[in-house]
Amino acid sequence: MSNNRLVILHGNAHPKLSKEIASCLNTEVGNALVSKFANSETQVIINESVRDVDLYIVQPTCNPSVNDYLMELLVMVDGAKRASAHRITAVVPFFGYARQSKKDKSRAPITCKLVANMMEAAGIDRVITMDLHSSQIQGFFNIPVENVYTEPLFVKYIKKKKKTEFLNQEFVIVSPGVGGVKRAKAISDKLESELAIIHRANKEMSLSLSSSFSFDIEETVLVGDVTGKIAIIIDDIADTCKTLKLASKALIKKGAIKVYALVTHGVFSNNAIDIINDSSITELVITDSIPNEHNKEKCPKLKIISIASVLSETMRRCHHGESVTSISK
Amino acid sequence: MGDRIKILTGNAHRELASEISDDLNLALGKAHVGKFSNGETSVMISESIRDMDVYIIQPTCNPNVNDNLMELLIMADAIRRASAHRITAVIPCFGYARQDKKDKSRAPITGKLVANLIETAGIDRVITMDLHASQIQGFFNIPVDNLYAEPQIIKYIRKYIPGEKVIVSPDAGGVKRAKSISDKLDADLAIIHKERKKANEVSGMILVGDVKDKVALIVDDMADTCGTLVSACEMLISKGATKVYALVTHGVLSGDAIQKLNESSLTELVITNTIPHAEKAAKCPKIKTINIAHTLSEAIRRTHHGESISSLFSDTK
Numbered sequence: 001m002s003n004n005r006l007v008i009l010h011g012n013a014h015p016k017l018s019k020e021i022a023s024c025l026n027t028e029v030g031n032a033l034v035s036k037f038a039n040s041e042t043q044v045i046i047n048e049s050v051r052d053v054d055l056y057i058v059q060p061t062c063n064p065s066v067n068d069y070l071m072e073l074l075v076m077v078d079g080a081k082r083a084s085a086h087r088i089t090a091v092v093p094f095f096g097y098a099r100q101s102k103k104d105k106s107r108a109p110i111t112c113k114l115v116a117n118m119m120e121a122a123g124i125d126r127v128i129t130m131d132l133h134s135s136q137i138q139g140f141f142n143i144p145v146e147n148v149y150t151e152p153l154f155v156k157y158i159k160k161k162k163k164t165e166f167l168n169q170e171f172v173i174v175s176p177g178v179g180g181v182k183r184a185k186a187i188s189d190k191l192e193s194e195l196a197i198i199h200r201a202n203k204e205m206s207l208s209l210s211s212s213f214s215f216d217i218e219e220t221v222l223v224g225d226v227t228g229k230i231a232i233i234i235d236d237i238a239d240t241c242k243t244l245k246l247a248s249k250a251l252i253k254k255g256a257i258k259v260y261a262l263v264t265h266g267v268f269s270n271n272a273i274d275i276i277n278d279s280s281i282t283e284l285v286i287t288d289s290i291p292n293e294h295n296k297e298k299c300p301k302l303k304i305i306s307i308a309s310v311l312s313e314t315m316r317r318c319h320h321g322e323s324v325t326s327i328s329k
Numbered sequence: 330m331g332d333r334i335k336i337l338t339g340n341a342h343r344e345l346a347s348e349i350s351d352d353l354n355l356a357l358g359k360a361h362v363g364k365f366s367n368g369e370t371s372v373m374i375s376e377s378i379r380d381m382d383v384y385i386i387q388p389t390c391n392p393n394v395n396d397n398l399m400e401l402l403i404m405a406d407a408i409r410r411a412s413a414h415r416i417t418a419v420i421p422c423f424g425y426a427r428q429d430k431k432d433k434s435r436a437p438i439t440g441k442l443v444a445n446l447i448e449t450a451g452i453d454r455v456i457t458m459d460l461h462a463s464q465i466q467g468f469f470n471i472p473v474d475n476l477y478a479e480p481q482i483i484k485y486i487r488k489y490i491p492g493e494k495v496i497v498s499p500d501a502g503g504v505k506r507a508k509s510i511s512d513k514l515d516a517d518l519a520i521i522h523k524e525r526k527k528a529n530e531v532s533g534m535i536l537v538g539d540v541k542d543k544v545a546l547i548v549d550d551m552a553d554t555c556g557t558l559v560s561a562c563e564m565l566i567s568k569g570a571t572k573v574y575a576l577v578t579h580g581v582l583s584g585d586a587i588q589k590l591n592e593s594s595l596t597e598l599v600i601t602n603t604i605p606h607a608e609k610a611a612k613c614p615k616i617k618t619i620n621i622a623h624t625l626s627e628a629i630r631r632t633h634h635g636e637s638i639s640s641l642f643s644d645t646k
Contacts, residue, residue: 029428037583038400038554038583038584039390039391039394039553039581039583040391040392040393040394040395040551040583041391041394041424041425041439042394042395042439043428044436044437045433045435045436045437046435046436047435049435050435063367063368063369064368065368065370065371065395066331066367066369066370067393067395067396067398067399068396070395070399071395071398073398074442074446075437075439075442076437078438078439078441078442079436079437080434080435082431082435082436082437082438083434083435096367096368096369097369100371101367103410105373106417107373107374107375107377107378107407107408107410107411108372108373108374108407108408109372109403109404109407109410110370110406110410111369111370111406113400113406114403114406114449114450117450118402118446118449118450119568120449121442121445121446121448121449122442122445122446161590174622190495191558236457239366239367240366251387267367269365269366269367270366
C-alpha cells in the first residue's frame with residue numbers, strides 16, 4: 001500500500017467526469033477553485049493540502065476553449081508542484097492538438113510536441129490519455145504516457161447490440177480512412193467479423209478513370225463488401241462529421257442495410273450535429289471523454305458511453321504500481 | 330535595414346506590429362494565425378524565414394490571454410522548425426506578470442510557468458515593457474530586455490500638463506517608479522498606501538505627502554479594474570488636489586473599468602498602446618494614448634545590430 005494518499009482535482013473542462021471517476025474510486029474530488037481574473041488570466045486556488053499526495057488532475061484539453069483548458073491544467077500543476085505534491089498525473093481523456101503532430105506543410109509547427117513540452121515544463125510526472133490520434137505522440141514526452149483504449153468498451157457494446165438488435169444479421173467493421181484501419185481491424189478481429197475500408201479517391205485516380213477532367217472531389221471508394229449487412233464505422237474523432245456523413249452515404253449506396261458509428265472523441269465543431277442528423281447514420285456512439293450532454297438533446301442518434309470506470313481503474317493501478325496493460329484483456 | 334530580419338505578428342495587436350514594421354521600413358512578414366473550428370490555434374508561416382532574425386510581436390494581454398500566449402508559442406515552434414537563426418518575442422504587455430509570487434499557500438507562480446513555456450517553445454530572447462516586477466527577468470534563462478515607458482510619460486507630462494505637480498504612487502510597490510519620475514520633473518512626491526481587509530476590498534487609504542493646491546499625477550504600471558485608481562483619485566481631490574491625472578503603462582481596463590473612470594473625478598487617464606484599446610477609448614473621452622511603437626522598433630533595430638539598449642533610456646533630463 002502506497003503511503004501517498006490519492007487525490008483527484010479537476011479544471012473546468014469536465015467536472016462531471018471527475019466526480020464519476022472519484023465515485024468509482026470510493027472517494028471525492030478534492031477542493032480547488034479554478035477561474036479567471038477580470039483580465040482573463042487563469043487563476044487557481046488549491047484549498048486543501050496536497051503535500052506528499054499522489055495527485056491526479058482530470059482535464060481534457062478540448063473545445064470550446066482548448067487554450068484555456070490547457071492553461072488551467074498547467075497552472076494547477078504548477079500550484080500543486082509548489083505545494084509539495086509527491087507525484088502529479090495529468091488525466092487528459094481527450095488530448096487537444098493531437099492532430100497537429102507532424103510537419104504536413106513547410107514551416108508548419110508541430111503543436112502537439114510543443115504541448116507535450118509545455119506539460120513537462122509545468123511539472124507533470126505522467127500522463128493518462130485515451131485513444132491518442134497517433135501512438136507516436138507518446139514519444140513526444142520524456143515522461144510515462146498511458147494511452148488507454150476504448151476498444152474493449154466498443155467490443156462490449158457491439159456484442160450487446162448483437163444480442164439485442166442485430167440478432168442474426170451479419171455486420172462488418174468499417175474504417176472511414178486509411179489511417180484508422182489498424183483500429184478497425186483490431187475490433188473486427190475480436191468480434192470475428194469482416195473488415196471494410198473507405199478511402200477518398202485521389203485526383204490522379206479519378207482523372208485516369210474518367211475521360212473528362214472534371215471529378216467529384218467527394219468521391220469515396222469502398223474496399224470490401226457490405227451488401228445486406230450492418231456497417232459499423234470505427235473512428236477516434238468525430239469533428240465536423242462530414243467524412244462520417246459521406247462514409248455512411250457510400251455504405252448505404254453499396255448495400256449496407258444500416259450504418260452505426262462508434263467514435264471515441266465527440267468534438268462536434270461547427271454544425272456537426274446538424275450533419276449527423278441529416279446523415280444516414282442510425283446511431284452515433286461516443287464516449288464522454290469530452291462533455292456532450294448538451295448535444296444529446298439536439299441529436300437523438302447520439303449515445304454516450306462512460307469511460308469513468310476505465311479511467312478510474314487505470315488510476316487505481318497507477319497509484320498501486322500495478323500493470324495497466326492487462327485492463328485491455 | 331538588412332534583409333535578414335523579419336517581423337511577424339499574432340492577432341493580439343496587429344496595429345502595433347504594423348507601426349513597428351513601418352518604423353523599420355519593413356513589410357510585415359506573411360503569417361496566418363487563426364483557429365481551427367475545434368478551437369485549436371492554427372499557424373502557417375507563408376514565406377521563408379531560414380536563417381532570419383525573427384521578431385514576433387504579441388502582447389499576452391486580455392481579452393484572451395491564453396489564446397494570445399498560445400499563438401506566440403505555436404508561432405515560435407513553427408519558426409524554429411523553419412530554421413530561423415534567432416527568435417525574439419516582443420511582448421509589450423506580459424500577461425500573468427502579477428502572478429509572480431506565492432502569496433498564499435499552495436499558490437502557483439504562473440509568471441514563472443509562462444517564462445518556462447516561452448523558453449520551451451524555442452524563443453531565444455524577450456523584449457518587454459515595464460514588467461510588473463523587475464525580478465521576472467530572473468524567471469528566464471534567456472536575455473530579457475525590459476523597456477521603460479517613463480521617457481514617453483515624462484515627455485507627455487512636460488508637454489500637456491501645466492501647473493505645480495506632485496507625483497503620486499498609488500501603492501507602496503510603485504514608489505520607486507514614482508520617485509524616478511518626480512526626480513526628473515523636479516516635482517514633489519506623495520504616496521498612497523492601504524490596508525487591504527479582504528482579497529478584493531480596498532479600504533483605509535492613507536496619504537503621505539502634500540497635494541494641496543497642486544495637480545496630482547498618479548503613475549502606475551497597470552490600470553486593470555481601476556478600483557484602486559478611482560479611490561486614490563477621490564482621496565487626492567478630498568485632500569486638496571486641484572486636478573488628478575493618471576499615467577499608466579498598460580491599459581488593461583477589464584471589468585467595469587470604463588464605467589468607473591467615466592464616473593470618477595479623474596481628469597485624464599494616459600496609457601500607452603502596449604494593449605489595443607480603441608474600443609474602450611471610444612467609450613471614455615478621458616483616455617489619452619501614448620504611442621510606444623517607436624520605442625519598440627528602436628529596441629528591435631538595436632537588438633538586430635547588437636547595439637546597446639540601455640542607452641535608449643539614459644538621457645531623459
